[in-house]
Structure formats: structure tokens, C-alpha cells
Amino acid sequence: MLTVWGRATSSNVQTAMWTIGELGLAFERHDIGHAHGGNDTPDYLAMNPNGLVPTVRDGDGAPMWESAAIVRYLAARYGDDRFWPRDPVVRVQLDMWAEWMKTSFGPLFSKQVFWVLLGRAANTDAAAFSASLEALKRLAAMLDRRIGAGPYVGGEHLSFADMVIGTLLYRYYTLDFDRAGTPALDAYYARLCARPSYREHVMVSYESLRTQP
Ligand SMILES: N[C@@H](CCC(=O)N[C@@H](CS)C(=O)NCC(=O)O)C(=O)O
Incomplete structure (x- = not known):
């Protein structure tokens, strides 16, 4: 049995919970954090x-x-070779995109776009916001090219990398802002939305984050 401490509205909690859901693991979750x-x-x-x-x-x-x-622990311990490729030569091609999401797309989107649009970030300068959107468009276009025909980040099978990459897409696609034209990424997001675990653990309203401390 896994015990998870973290509120359902946290994107980082969602990443862990979606993984737990996809792997079919037993869990109990305690609401911790924010309000x-x-x-x-x-x-x-x-x-x-x-x-x-x-x-x-x-x-x-x-x-x-x-x-x-x-995610990497759960995938390595409980995932099959498709979810967590045992061959490091195969795995690194997925892991570099997972790492890229955590260090490039993720921070840019969350800090410079998501929290700004929710009215919670200090930096609301119009020129800086516009520059952030342009930078985000370039990263989204990169991810679009990587996904290509997909259907997943690693090609045919869902893997640990999708858990890290896919979570923020719910916020990315449900907020109203000027996004890059990314047909492959759009189709990938639609595929994620069809997954019951994604719907349960990731497609969680963030409206309460506009007002809560
Ligand atoms: N790098 C960490 C970041 C964790 C993090 O920033 N969590 C946020 C929520 S997404 C948090 O705990 N915020 C304070 C709170 O919820 O009270 C991770 O990926 O787990």
C-alpha cells in the first residue's frame, strides 16, 4: 500500500497519482498543502x-x-519493460524529455504563464508575459515534433515519461492564452484525456488556486 501526502490540486501530486493509477497500485492519499x-x-x-x-x-x-x-521509483519497481525500459539506451531517450519537461517547459509554463493567468504571480509585466508566451511556443513546437505520430512520447507504448510530460498539459490546454499550432501535441493531449487515470487524477479543477493562500 502506498501512502501519498498531497492535495489533489497540486500538479506534482497529480504526476505521482496518475502513475499510481496507470500502474493499478493500492494507495491512500491525505490532503496536505495550500488551504x-x-x-x-x-x-x-x-x-x-x-x-x-x-x-x-x-x-x-x-x-x-x-x-x-x-515516478521513476514506481515505474522501476512496478512497471513493465514498456513503462520503464530496462535498457538504459532506450530509457534515456524518454528520460531526457521527462527531464526537459521538469526543467524547461514546466517551469516556464507554471511560473510565467499559469500563475500569472491565475493572478497569483508577481511578474505581470505585459512585455515579459508576451516574451514568455513566445518562448513557450518554441518549446511546444519542439514537443510537437517529438510526439509526431505518437501515440505516446516513447512511440507505441505509454511510459513513465508520459507521466512527467502529460500532467501539465491539462492546465496548458484549459487556460485561455495564445498557444502555438501543434497538431501532434493536441492529438496527444486528446489521447491522454481518454485515459481514466488521467481524468481522475490530473483533470482536477485549479479554480480554488486563484483565491486560496
Ligand atoms: N520539485 C518538486 C516540487 C514540489 C512543489 O513545488 N509542490 C508544490 C505544489 S505543486 C507545493 O508543495 N506547494 C506548497 C503547498 O502546496 O502548500 C516536485 O516535483 O515534487
């Missing part, structure tokens, strides 16, 4: 000194944090 609080207690900080969510424990194993590390 729920609970991530600044001594007990929580002993598990995760960052005071962030998610934190995950597998049985009575040591607590894990950093959502992408959690």
Missing part, C-alpha cells in the same frame, strides 16, 4: 524537509519526495 496546511508540522518536515507535496511512502519504506523521482 489544507499540514506541510509545516515537525512530523511532515521529518519526512520531507522541503515542506512541499507530494511525499510518498511505499509500505513502511523511507519517505520519498520530488515527483519525478517518485
